[in-house]
Every structure is written in C-alpha cells, then in structure tokens.
Amino acid sequence: MAARLLLPRDDILNQVPASFRPFAEALLGEDDPAPGLIQLLGTLGRKTAPEEARDFALLLRRALPPSARRDRVSEVFLRESYPAWYIRAVNDRHRNAAYCAAIETAVTPRSIVLETGTGSGLFAMMAARAGATHVYTCEKDPHVAEIARLNIARNGFRDKITVLESPHEELRVGEHIPRRADILLHEFVASHFMVKEIPKIISRLRNELLTDDAVLLPSRFSAIGKLIGDPWPLDLVRVPDTVEGLDVSAINILEVADVSLPGPVTIETPLSAPVTLADFDPCADDAPTTDRVVEIEATGSGAASGLLQWVRYEFPDGSVYENRPDLACHWWPYFWPFANAVPVRAGDRLPLKILCSETEVFIDLVTDSRDD
Numbered sequence: 185m186a187a188r189l190l191l192p193r194d195d196i197l198n199q200v201p202a203s204f205r206p207f208a209e210a211l212l213g214e215d216d217p218a219p220g221l222i223q224l225l226g227t228l229g230r231k232t233a234p235e236e237a238r239d240f241a242l243l244l245r246r247a248l249p250p251s252a253r254r255d256r257v258s259e260v261f262l263r264e265s266y267p268a269w270y271i272r273a274v275n276d277r278h279r280n281a282a283y284c285a286a287i288e289t290a291v292t293p294r295s296i297v298l299e300t301g302t303g304s305g306l307f308a309m310m311a312a313r314a315g316a317t318h319v320y321t322c323e324k325d326p327h328v329a330e331i332a333r334l335n336i337a338r339n340g341f342r343d344k345i346t347v348l349e350s351p352h353e354e355l356r357v358g359e360h361i362p363r364r365a366d367i368l369l370h371e372f373v374a375s376h377f378m379v380k381e382i383p384k385i386i387s388r389l390r391n392e393l394l395t396d397d398a399v400l401l402p403s404r405f406s407a408i409g410k411l412i413g414d415p416w417p418l419d420l421v422r423v424p425d426t427v428e429g430l431d432v433s434a435i436n437i438l439e440v441a442d443v444s445l446p447g448p449v450t451i452e453t454p455l456s457a458p459v460t461l462a463d464f465d466p467c468a469d470d471a472p473t474t475d476r477v478v479e480i481e482a483t484g485s486g487a488a489s490g491l492l493q494w495v496r497y498e499f500p501d502g503s504v505y506e507n508r509p510d511l512a513c514h515w516w517p518y519f520w521p522f523a524n525a526v527p528v529r530a531g532d533r534l535p536l537k538i539l540c541s542e543t544e545v546f547i548d549l550v551t552d553s554r555d556d
C-alpha cells in the first residue's frame with residue numbers, strides 16, 4: 185500500500201536540495217516513494233554537501249510518515265547541526281521553572297521583550313503569555329526559526345511574537361525591532377561557562393538594542409565546583425597502568441581535559457561543599473573574571489579524584505537555575521580529573537587554578553604535575 189506523504193508532492197519537490205532533485209523527482213512519481221527517498225538520503229547524503237544532506241533529512245522528517253528507518257537514517261545527517269540538547273533543553277524542568285517564574289515577575293503589559301536564540305520558542309511564548317506588548321525573538325538557524333513559528337502558531341501567539349531569522353549580532357532598532365527592548369531573554373552560558381565573551385555580547389545588546397534600565401533574564405552567572413572522591417569518573421577519562429594484565433596506557437595520549445556527566449549523578453564520596461569558583465554580572469563594565477586561584481576546603485577524608493563543576497543562573501526575582509549533578513538537566517556537569525588522586529582530610533584546603541579563556545574556563549589543581 186502506498187505510504188501517505190505528509191506534504192503535497194510539489195511542495196516537497198520545491199524544497200528538495202539541488203543534488204537530490206533529479207532522483208527525488210523520479211521517486212516521487214512512485215506509488216510509495218518513502219523507501220526510495222530514505223535510501224537516496226542514505227547513499228547520496230554521504231557524498232554531497234553536509235548542508236544539503238541535512239536539509240534533505242529534515243525535509244524527509246516533515247514529508248514522510250514516522251518510521252524507525254526514516255528517523256535512524258536522517259539522524260546521521262541531523263546530529264551535527266542539531267545536537268541532542270535541543271530536545272533536552274525543552275525538557276529541563278528546572279531551567280523552565282526558573283525562567284518562567286522570572287519572566288512572569290518581570291514582564292508587564294508595557295514590556296517589549298527581546299530574546300536571543302529562539303530554539304523551540306518556549307521562552308518567547310512564556311513572555312507572550314505573561315502579557316508582554318510584543319516579543320521579538322531571533323534565531324540564526326532558519327530551520328529552527330520555522331519550528332518555533334509552528335509552535336508559536338499552535339499556541340495562538342502569532343500576533344504577539346515575531347521570529348526574526350537572523351543572528352542577534354545583526355539586529356538593529358528601526359529595522360528589526362521598533363524600539364529598544366525592556367527585557368532581554370538569553371541563554372548564553374553553558375557548563376563551560378563562556379566568560380570574557382559574554383560581557384562583550386551583553387554590552388553591544390545594551391548599547392544598541394536595550395533600554396537603559398532593561399532587565400536581563402538571567403542577570404548573574406556562577407561556576408560552582410565540588411571536590412569528589414569517587415574513582416569511577418576517571419574511567420571515562422583515562423586507562424589505568426594495566427588492563428587485563430596488559431599495558432595499554434599509550435591510548436592515554438587521547439585523554440580529554442574534562443568530561444560531561446549526564447545527571448542525575450550519585451556522588452558516593454563528596455569531599456567538599458559546593459564552592460563558587462567564578463561569578464559575574466554580565467552588565468559590569470570590566471571582563472569580571474580573570475585567571476585566579478580558589479581554595480576549596482575538604483569536608484571529608486578520602487582520595488580526591490577531581491572536581492565536579494556546573495553553572496548557576498540567577499534571576500532578579502530570586503529564581504535560580506543550577507545544573508547540579510543530582511538533577512537531570514540539559515547542560516551536563518563537568519568532571520575535571522586530577523592527574524593523580526590527592527589524599528585529603530577534612531579541613532585541608534586544596535588550591536585550584538581557574539583559567540579563563542575567551543570562551544571557556546579550565547580548572548586544575550595548582551599542585552598538579554601538569555601545572556604550567
């Protein structure tokens with residue numbers, strides 16, 4: 185039996201990327217084009233430009249009825265552009281609750297809201313539902329902008345929300361938004377805690393797109409760390425001296441500096457309380473965080489294998505979002521392994537280097553042999 189197409193054939197054909205078009209045209213003439221179109225993606229997708237393969241994969245997800253084969257073949261070409269956190273973010277109820285409370289407190293019927301990075305459109309819709317005059321939200325990816333528009337239409341907010349298909353860097357008052365916005369919704373900080381770049385971005389938004397007293401949601405960020413004695417995260421980072429009696433340690437040249445751990449993670453041997461490693465108000469004039477040393481006090485005894493690190497967003501109404509290891513959040517906490525386990529007793533103070541690049545923090549022990 186012919187598989188139903190979810191879009192008219194001509195609409196599909198108009199959207200097929202150029203390299204796929206001659207083959208797709210022939211296949212769309214068949215009674216059941218679905219198997220052939222999926223196979224076309226699988227074979228030609230590997231040989232053609234990644235953007236064309238991605239666009240064709242997305243088109244097949246919209247045009248063909250759901251099937252395991254459609255989803256598994258298309259996922260290969262979607263994964264790089266659309267990592268799994270697009271979905272995880274929307275399901276992060278801790279994040280959503282904090283943003284929702286902050287938005288409902290900040291928004292008034294006179295508010296013009298600007299959002300950078302629309303994604304699903306969830307936060308823009310929260311602001312519209314809270315009664316904003318209008319929400320302008322920008323999304324640099326045209327496919328994601330289209331997805332947000334669908335969600336916005338489904339929820340009846342088409343008149344209240346404008347999705348601007350543009351990077352926020354290109355937005356101008358008078359051209360994209362009618363006047364400066366009173367509220368900025370953003371989500372610039374991930375677990376890697378982009379440090380020096382954010383004040384520059386916020387400063388440009390404040391100078392060009394926001395009112396003088398605009399409210400930023402969130403308004404403050406911190407990187408939080410906790411010393412742990414659990415050895416198991418080390419298995420995600422490097423191999424021991426021998427495995428099954430064989431020395432395979434040459435593979436350790438591929439060690440990465442840090443590992444993200446999907447929460448919730450149970451810590452069997454916590455060795456400190458959570459400690460603020462770096463924090464900043466993105467509206468402050470100076471890049472707020474420079475490289476520094478922070479001491480972390482052990483609260484228990486054991487061999488410290490490394491540090492778990494996550495981020496904290498604060499909102500003006502007092503709402504807080506933290507991707508703490510004991511919660512299931514879309515940003516995963518990081519494990520920063522020490523080169524060698526460090527024996528500690530309660531009351532010991534371990535010095536940690538907090539190195540801030542333009543885009544990330546790096547954390548290590550000051551006494552570490554890799555210290556430089």
Ligand SMILES: C[S@@+](CC[C@H](N)C(=O)[O-])C[C@H]1O[C@@H](n2cnc3c(N)ncnc32)[C@H](O)[C@@H]1O
Pocket residue numbers: 273274300301302303304305306307322323324325328350351352353371
């Ligand atoms: C963390 S997601 C936003 C998730 C969204 N708040 C939600 O709940 O679905 C970030 C979004 O910002 C977009 N983005 C990244 N850089 C951007 C930029 N410079 N200008 C506009 N959008 C950007 C990405 O394509 C992505 O869709």
